[in-house]
Amino acid sequence: xxxxxxxxxxxxxxxxxxxxxKQERDPCLQPVTVAAKLGTYKATxxxxxxxxxxxxxxxxTIAVLDSPLAFVYGEPGKSKFTNIILSPHxxxxxxxxxxxxxxxxxLDRDTITxxxxxxxxxxxxxxxxxxxxxxxxxxxxxxxxxxxKLTNGxxxxxxxIENVKIYY
Amino acid sequence: MDDMEEEEDTKPKVVDTVKQLRLxxxxxxxxxxxxxxxxxxxxAEIDYYLRKDIYAVVESGFGGAKVNYTDPNHLxxxxxxxxxxxFKAGVSKGMLLRLGTNxxxxxxxxxxxxxxxxxxxAATYTITDVFWGxxxxxxxxxxxxxxxxxxxxxxxxxxxxxxxxxxxxxxxxRLNQKTFKxxxxxxxxxxxxxxxxSVFDFNFYLNYAIRW
Numbered sequence: 001x002x003x004x005x006x007x008x009x010x011x012x013x014x015x016x017x018x019x020x021x022k023q024e025r026d027p028c029l030q031p032v033t034v035a036a037k038l039g040t041y042k043a044t045x046x047x048x049x050x051x052x053x054x055x056x057x058x059x060x061t062i063a064v065l066d067s068p069l070a071f072v073y074g075e076p077g078k079s080k081f082t083n084i085i086l087s088p089h090x091x092x093x094x095x096x097x098x099x100x101x102x103x104x105x106x107l108d109r110d111t112i113t114x115x116x117x118x119x120x121x122x123x124x125x126x127x128x129x130x131x132x133x134x135x136x137x138x139x140x141x142x143x144x145x146x147x148x149k150l151t152n153g154x155x156x157x158x159x160x161i162e163n164v165k166i167y168y
Numbered sequence: 169m170d171d172m173e174e175e176e177d178t179k180p181k182v183v184d185t186v187k188q189l190r191l192x193x194x195x196x197x198x199x200x201x202x203x204x205x206x207x208x209x210x211x212a213e214i215d216y217y218l219r220k221d222i223y224a225v226v227e228s229g230f231g232g233a234k235v236n237y238t239d240p241n242h243l244x245x246x247x248x249x250x251x252x253x254x255f256k257a258g259v260s261k262g263m264l265l266r267l268g269t270n271x272x273x274x275x276x277x278x279x280x281x282x283x284x285x286x287x288x289x290a291a292t293y294t295i296t297d298v299f300w301g302x303x304x305x306x307x308x309x310x311x312x313x314x315x316x317x318x319x320x321x322x323x324x325x326x327x328x329x330x331x332x333x334x335x336x337x338x339x340x341x342r343l344n345q346k347t348f349k350x351x352x353x354x355x356x357x358x359x360x361x362x363x364x365x366s367v368f369d370f371n372f373y374l375n376y377a378i379r380w
Binding site for chain 1: 235293323333
């Protein structure tokens with residue numbers, strides 16, 4: 001009988017433990033929105049030559065053209081990096097950058113166009129799908145911008161990848 | 169040393185003269201999942217006593233999942249269903265000494281190989297972007313087959329003559345992981361969460377034994 005009692009006791013304990021485990025849906029713990037990361041740089045002439053340094057663009061306005069909201073990005077002046085959410089509806093996205101928002105002339109605005117391929121990416125059942133992007137070309141006007149360079153075309157949920165460098 | 173040998177000799181020796189076939193159903197999952205509506209799982213097992221506390225075991229069942237993640241906080245909605253059947257085969261080994269030919273109470277360990285054909289319906293998704301609005305699309309339906317290996321342990325106690333209750337805990341390890349990278353079913357009956365390559369599971373069985 002002792003053997004039977006032990007087995008029954010473990011049965012009761014296991015049932016209680018199982019009943020305590022609620023079967024809940026997993027939460028989404030991964031980023032769903034991905035963005036292209038832009039860095040701004042400025043060339044400075046020194047005694048030893050030209051040095052490329054960070055440029056914070058302290059009074060910049062950065063906005064996306066073609067967006068229903070024509071939204072303005074970020075908090076300029078706090079970081080040299082700006083994250084741009086590319087359009088999931090088309091294969092290119094245009095933004096403008098006005099380095100000094102006090103000056104309102106249209107000649108102070110540069111337009112940057114990103115050309116890319118969209119890739120539907122499954123994250124998880126809890127998070128669903130998102131779009132990853134593969135940027136293959138970047139073009140800009142040159143009122144203030146000296147040049148733009150595509151450093152890494154892969155736009156995913158890896159926030160450490162700098163995709164485009166903008167030189168002033 | 170001689171004392172130990174003598175003690176071994178005094179243990180009752182059970183001769184395997186009685187044959188037993190035991191049929192069981194898992195009553196825990198239909199009960200647990202009746203509250204959620206997102207999962208279904210119905211599982212049954214048959215074991216046959218071979219000899220020396222070793223049982224041949226086959227298990228089967230069916231079930232499915234309904235994914236309808238459309239609550240307002242979701243930035244990416246996802247809707248699809250999946251259905252599957254599963255089959256398992258393996259052995260269990262009783263770990264407790266039998267006290268007589270009528271003692272069928274057992275604590276056991278064992279192993280199973282399992283496979284499951286799965287039908288996942290076409291899935292519709294919506295990606296919500298605060299700036300660009302919503303993007304929707306669909307993923308075609310797909311047939312998948314899951315293969316996995318299980319290590320099991322548990323108990324079975326004869327409550328009344330021929331009627332057993334008992335639990336089984338299982339560690340499950342999927343063998344074909346790559347197949348389930350792209351939109352795995354949220355739940356696979358007999359296995360568990362479809363996006364996990366290893367899972368733990370629990371069954372509570374009600375069994376009936378036939379002896380001759």
